[in-house]
Amino acid sequence: MGVKAIACELPARLGVPLSRWHVSDIRERAIAQGLVADISGATIWRWLSADAIRPWAHRSWIFPRDPDFEAKAGRVLDLYQRRWRGKRLRPNEYVISADEKTSIQARIRIHPTTPPGPGRTMRVEHEYQRGGSLAYLAALDVHRAKVFGRCEPTTGIEPFDALVAQVMRRRIYHDARRVFWVVDNGSSHRGVASIERLEGRYPNLTLVHLPIHASWLNQIEIYFSIVQRKVLTPNDFEDLDDVASRIVGFQKAYEKIGTPFEWKFTRSDLSTLLKRLQAGSSKRAA
Numbered sequence: 325m326g327v328k329a330i331a332c333e334l335p336a337r338l339g340v341p342l343s344r345w346h347v348s349d350i351r352e353r354a355i356a357q358g359l360v361a362d363i364s365g366a367t368i369w370r371w372l373s374a375d376a377i378r379p380w381a382h383r384s385w386i387f388p389r390d391p392d393f394e395a396k397a398g399r400v401l402d403l404y405q406r407r408w409r410g411k412r413l414r415p416n417e418y419v420i421s422a423d424e425k426t427s428i429q430a431r432i433r434i435h436p437t438t439p440p441g442p443g444r445t446m447r448v449e450h451e452y453q454r455g456g457s458l459a460y461l462a463a464l465d466v467h468r469a470k471v472f473g474r475c476e477p478t479t480g481i482e483p484f485d486a487l488v489a490q491v492m493r494r495r496i497y498h499d500a501r502r503v504f505w506v507v508d509n510g511s512s513h514r515g516v517a518s519i520e521r522l523e524g525r526y527p528n529l530t531l532v533h534l535p536i537h538a539s540w541l542n543q544i545e546i547y548f549s550i551v552q553r554k555v556l557t558p559n560d561f562e563d564l565d566d567v568a569s570r571i572v573g574f575q576k577a578y579e580k581i582g583t584p585f586e587w588k589f590t591r592s593d594l595s596t597l598l599k600r601l602q603a604g605s606s607k608r609a610a
Contacts, residue, residue: 327354327363331372331379345379347372387601390535394598397535398591400506404466404543405590414501420491421506421543422463422513424479425551428571430455430561437560448558455563460551460571461487463505464544469582471547473575475568484512485522492526504530508539546585550578 462473
């Protein structure tokens with residue numbers, strides 16, 4: 325087994341009590357196996373870099389377990405391409421991606437944050453007082469890059485229904501032929517009950533659920549990641565009103581410059597991915 329082969333194996337399978345390899349571990353293993361009399365960490369690093377092997381890094385993932393994963397995810401991907409059940413959407417049909425960002429804290433720093441300066445980064449006090457938390461509910465018009473949102477004390481059916489009403493009472497959606505709402509399986513919009521509740525209230529609304537554990541296919545999550553990076557990190561607020569004010573203020577600013585996300589992952593890409601995952605799963609099982 326060569327150095328690269330060691331790096332591409334799980335340590336536990338080789339009887340090594342590690343969760344992942346680092347360069348020094350690979351060096352020790354290579355010497356212990358008699359592959360080399362000696363070798364530097366720099367050489368191992370160079371060999372691994374040549375093939376982009378990074379055994380010290382890892383990513384978490386969830387294997388799709390919904391038996392209808394491809395069908396459920398595929399119809400959402402079709403909507404992103406302005407298609408529904410094999411037909412093109414009309415100009416007066418819209419796709420909304422919605423979800424909640426929960427437990428946004430107001431961390432009140434013990435000492436004021438200092439701004440950056442020449443040769444000095446922004447400095448944020450490590451200690452803080454907890455000023456409570458709130459939830460940010462938002463809906464993104466996928467093809468128009470329009471964002472509608474509200475801050476609430478918590479999530480739930482009533483706050484989510486208030487978000488839906490906030491969007492659907494706008495003339496463009498109220499008068500639309502159809503408005504598709506893409507949501508995950510959160511408790512405030514889960515299952516048949518949520519479909520009956522919302523579609524019964526808005527005749528032109530179609531609720532479309534993602535498969536379980538597929539929030540990565542919900543475009544609103546991209547917007548939430550932008551909010552997290554640009555508004556909530558570092559977390560330094562005076563109180564919850566300050567949190568809400570900054571979130572809503574950013575939302576208004578974003579609408580002036582935002583453009584639709586360049587979504588390239590299609591139903592075909594999904595099919596290819598699932599086949600690859602299934603092949604890998606079958607290989608491991610064997």
